[in-house]
Amino acid sequence: MGIGDDAACWHSDASIQLATSDALIQDVHFTLNTTTWRELGWKALAANLSDIAAMGGLPQYALVSLGLPGDTEVESITELYQGMVELTHLFDVAIVGGDVVAAPIVVLSLALVGTAQTGHIMTRSAAAPGERIVVTGFLGASGAGLVMLQSGLEFDKETATSLREAHLKPNPRVVEGQTLARHGVRAAIDLSDGLVSDLVQLCKASGVGARLFVDQIPVHPLVYHSFGDDATNLALSGGEDYELLFTASTEVISQVRESMPCPITVIGEIVEEEPGRMRLFDKHGNEATLEKKGWEHFAPRKR
């Protein structure tokens, strides 16, 4: 049914339902100084889509709760919705409800509902020792974009545009998540807080440890190009890349690789260890330490 009733309402044939929600607060999660309304709308929905993607689900219906100051231009609200609608078209999602209320700052709270097939759900708690750790795409560009926007660093136009888009218009791996789940991948998480932080979360939930091979991490080429020595730290801790991290056997990985619409890279392995313990190794096989400076500096802003 269309919008206008007390609740949104739809028929569903699937037996598994998924739901996620996220709130973005002005000057905590974004600033309108560097973010356009359209980008804000895109990013807010992308973050929720990524949560459904990490479970291997099919996103379907979004509820949008907006808190807006009284002096917000109608045009701004239109742009905000356009940013969301661009993404809903890409993934065939319908905005089915929500509300708009007065607020002293901009508050954007989204809830997203989806479905999945029985037996084809990925969770954080299913990683098993012996499995390889794999990521989709390239890492670090979102964190690099944030640093660029916050510090006013200047790059050539193409680099600047790409880093900005990586941070403000991330592409949630919805199709990829469903592909993984269909091929029997059972453990996954999306990279919102940062590779290290999210991998530790997955390991804790699964009661396992991890070895991470730092030189195998697919750092985004533009991040190497523009941030040099800091590039690896941005890939490890920058956050908000919204790539998927998953674990699987080598057999499953080679089957998955054929079907994935994006590159995937093995970056480590799951081991029997103190839950959540992660050890990094350099290209010589020596244990590396996570540079505290990088980690703190680029620490995720959201918990």
Add this chain to the structure above:
Amino acid sequence: MGIGDDAACWHSDASIQLATSDALIQDVHFTLNTTTWRELGWKALAANLSDIAAMGGLPQYALVSLGLPGDTEVESITELYQGMVELTHLFDVAIVGGDVVAAPIVVLSLALVGTAQTGHIMTRSAAAPGERIVVTGFLGASGAGLVMLQSGLEFDKETATSLREAHLKPNPRVVEGQTLARHGVRAAIDLSDGLVSDLVQLCKASGVGARLFVDQIPVHPLVYHSFGDDATNLALSGGEDYELLFTASTEVISQVRESMPCPITVIGEIVEEEPGRMRLFDKHGNEATLEKKGWEHFAPRKR
């Protein structure tokens, strides 16, 4: 599955899914000067439950997004959740996810998912000429409670407690909504903005008009007792009573009456008219006008 994954996840046998969301902003929708954290939690969830109730649905899963200032006491957050948990126990709802983020003011955004049986959904758009207009329970006590809290009016302890509870701990008509839907009622709305405002909404959505018999409105006895001449205005426009307003034939109403766990009262009838046009009649059958003073004074704070 339990909390801890990227999205909440559950099995569902029902074919109709319902979802609603609501955001409450500090000093717009509530003030912590007069509202306890526990009451805030209760009321936020009650408002969402009432939306599902208005559709005749069974509420099942809630997502709670909290924005909190850094100096919020842990105890306050515990109380907030206790307020919600009290209600989840009453209605067998599970809080399955959400997030907590930093914010300069308290922001409470809830999404609630539920189910309904095919063919047993109530909407705002199904009211038909000839049907009677009916409300559950008694009206005006929530608005009276708000006026009392805002103006510092003093009443005897029992009255003060009842009016406060009516405003801050409303009882969503979940069981009643399902009973109505099961008995064939097709048009309903919950009274959140106020009787007049919500009835006009229902009439607009249904393309009909309404006649309201003011002397038949079940004004809450305590509101008569404590607000005298203003009582009827509070019942007409006070808002946030979270009773259900529905329309049905006299036959359906008499069948429903037997099964309802609360009183129901016929207060008017649906007529063929300019959509949304509502006329009020006094006990002598003369057309009455809505006192602008009362209407404006007690206008709903939320749109």
